Amino acid sequence: MLTSLHPEPEILVDQVSMRFESSGQSVMALESVSFAVAAGEFISLLGPSGCGKTTLLRLMADLLEPTEGRVLVSGTDAKQARLARRYGIVFQQPVLYDWRSVQKNVELPLEILGTSRSERKKKAAELLALVGLEQFAGRYPWELSGGMQQRVAIARALALDPPILLMDEPFAALDEFTRERLQDELLRIWSRTRKTVIFVTHSIPEAVYLSDRVIVLSPHPGRLNTITEVPLPRPRSPEVREKPQFHQLVDDIRRRFYHSINDSA
Numbered sequence: 001m002l003t004s005l006h007p008e009p010e011i012l013v014d015q016v017s018m019r020f021e022s023s024g025q026s027v028m029a030l031e032s033v034s035f036a037v038a039a040g041e042f043i044s045l046l047g048p049s050g051c052g053k054t055t056l057l058r059l060m061a062d063l064l065e066p067t068e069g070r071v072l073v074s075g076t077d078a079k080q081a082r083l084a085r086r087y088g089i090v091f092q093q094p095v096l097y098d099w100r101s102v103q104k105n106v107e108l109p110l111e112i113l114g115t116s117r118s119e120r121k122k123k124a125a126e127l128l129a130l131v132g133l134e135q136f137a138g139r140y141p142w143e144l145s146g147g148m149q150q151r152v153a154i155a156r157a158l159a160l161d162p163p164i165l166l167m168d169e170p171f172a173a174l175d176e177f178t179r180e181r182l183q184d185e186l187l188r189i190w191s192r193t194r195k196t197v198i199f200v201t202h203s204i205p206e207a208v209y210l211s212d213r214v215i216v217l218s219p220h221p222g223r224l225n226t227i228t229e230v231p232l233p234r235p236r237s238p239e240v241r242e243k244p245q246f247h248q249l250v251d252d253i254r255r256r257f258y259h260s261i262n263d264s265a
């Protein structure tokens with residue numbers, strides 16, 4: 001929720017539309033989507049396949065330019081924000097380099113920037129401790145489980161200490177148990193670093209468990225459907241998933257989504 005404490009949003013998505021033209025086909029991926037995100041908020045982008053979640057994340061990361069509208073990050077455009085390294089990005093697959101050790105994978109963004117070897121080592125050690133993998137610094141990605149690899153990817157995304165973390169279904173490829181454990185891990189990291197997080201997911205319970213607000217998109221064309229505040233107290237722990245208030249929020253989001261789809265059908 002934006003308050004007078006946050007006069008300028010960290011991220012502003014203002015009347016954004018995105019049309020893709022390919023092979024003679026035109027797809028309206030997003031239509032007039034607007035919302036604002038305050039610094040330090042945890043926001044989920046939720047919705048069925050094809051509603052434009054990844055497109056929206058890519059627009060925020062300046063990997064795409066909107067057909068209409070604008071994305072502002074701390075008052076500057078997305079390109080300036082990218083050049084100022086204000087984002088770390090975590091994808092569905094961890095995209096680690098198999099020939100580099102875990103530590104060397106985390107160090108990579110610092111290496112590209114020309115950070116000294118000792119500084120890189122120190123920072124990588126801190127980040128691996130943050131994600132609970134300090135014992136695995138010398139291992140290689142192929143020696144780790146999928147969940148551990150994703151924690152390495154999170155550590156690497158945090159290497160340049162960006163204020164914003166953009167996460168595109170980072171836990172979708174993991175089994176349910178690992179996924180829930182990593183949700184807790186991410187909340188712990190978030191509470192220690194206070195990044196602004198934009199988290200794309202298909203899962204309503206995952207979005208509710210993690211977020212301050214859940215932004216739901218509906219498909220064809222991708223439109224803003226609802227924004228739901230999640231008033232569950234923090235810090236959140238696994239027992240929250242058993243609480244009636246949690247189930248109520250999950251049901252509300254589901255019901256409002258299906259109502260709106262039926263109303264517009």
Ligand SMILES: Nc1ncnc2c1ncn2[C@@H]1O[C@H](COP(=O)(O)OP(=O)(O)OP(=O)(O)O)[C@@H](O)[C@H]1O
Nearest residue numbers: 020021022027029048049050051052053054055056
């Ligand atoms: N580069 C592209 N060229 C053409 N069409 C695209 C491109 N990228 C996305 N689209 C289309 O835009 C729409 C939104 O896609 P997007 O990947 O953003 O949805 P999504 O909600 O992230 O889906 P999913 O949950 O399956 O990942 C889809 O119809 C998709 O086919």
